[in-house]
Amino acid sequence: MTSSGEERAAAGKTPIGDDAASDSDADGAEESPDKRWSKRREQVKQRDVPGIDVAYLAMDNETGNEVVWNEVQFSERKNFRAQEEKINAVFDNLTQLVHTNLVKFHKYWTDSKSEKPRIIFITEYMSSGSMSAFLQRTRKAGSPLSIKAWKKWTTQILSALNYLHSSDPSIIHGNLTCNTVFIQQNGLIKIGCVAPDAINHHVKTCRENMRYMHYIAPEYENKIDVTSAADIYSFGICSLEIAVIGGLSGCQNGSSEGPVTEDVIEKAIRSLEDPM
Structure with a gap:
């Protein structure tokens, strides 16, 4: 990638302060249940888009590729429980999608322990921007x-x-x-x-x-x-x-x-x- 491309990619990442890293260890990382995906502390600004509450740069520990760790938060636990089966079916379908003009959807899982459950999903990192x-x-x-x-x-x-x-x-x-x-x-x-x-x-x-x-x-x-x-x-x-x-x-x-x-x-x- 050219230096200008690297600059644009770097501009899309924003370090997160210590007070925003409650779910992170000393290095600011959170891992997927299978340990394959490691979240970093850099928010991916280019992914600050409608529908996604927050997105971070992450690492695919198997391939070494950078990916995006997306988080969607439900307003209430009861809303999540009522639709959990349907949500899983929809996201299962999304992981099967393969098309040249679609951002690759790698993996998803749910975190239902907290009062406001999260859906976390891993997608391809588009360094060139929106x-x-x-x-x-x-x-x-x-x-x-x-x-x-x-x-x-x-x-x-x-x-x-x-x-x-x-x-x-x-x-x-x-x-x-x-x-x-x-x-x-x-x-x-x-x-x-x-x-x-x-x-x-x-x-x-x-x-x-x-x-x-x-x-x-x-x-x-x-x-x-x-x-x-x-x-x-x-x-x-x-x-x-x-x-x-x-x-x-x-x-x-x-x-x-x-x-x-x-x-x-x-x-x-x-x-x-x-x-x-």
């Missing part, structure tokens, strides 16, 4: 995006979604944003951070952050049955975010930290020279 971070860098540098690049990236996202939706049983990603899409230096796209419906209603998700509300399909808000169409809605917003010069926040009046409204989305669509 699509959101990549777009921020390229826009800051003034680099234009070609329609060819847009098609190359969005086609890969669709390929991953099609694989998920075609699985038996079908898997709804439920958490697709430009923060859960990752881009490697060779242009390979991978999507990660699947938030199955089995855990959506009991953990911290993007619905708690107004900045991500525009990615959420209306059926989530209306609390009706969610289908693969919800992922396609989110895909459309991601595609628009990638295509628009300055991004959707660039179409807002005032602060870019506020929610992206329907008017902002309509303005972004009208700004496209090629409606695609």
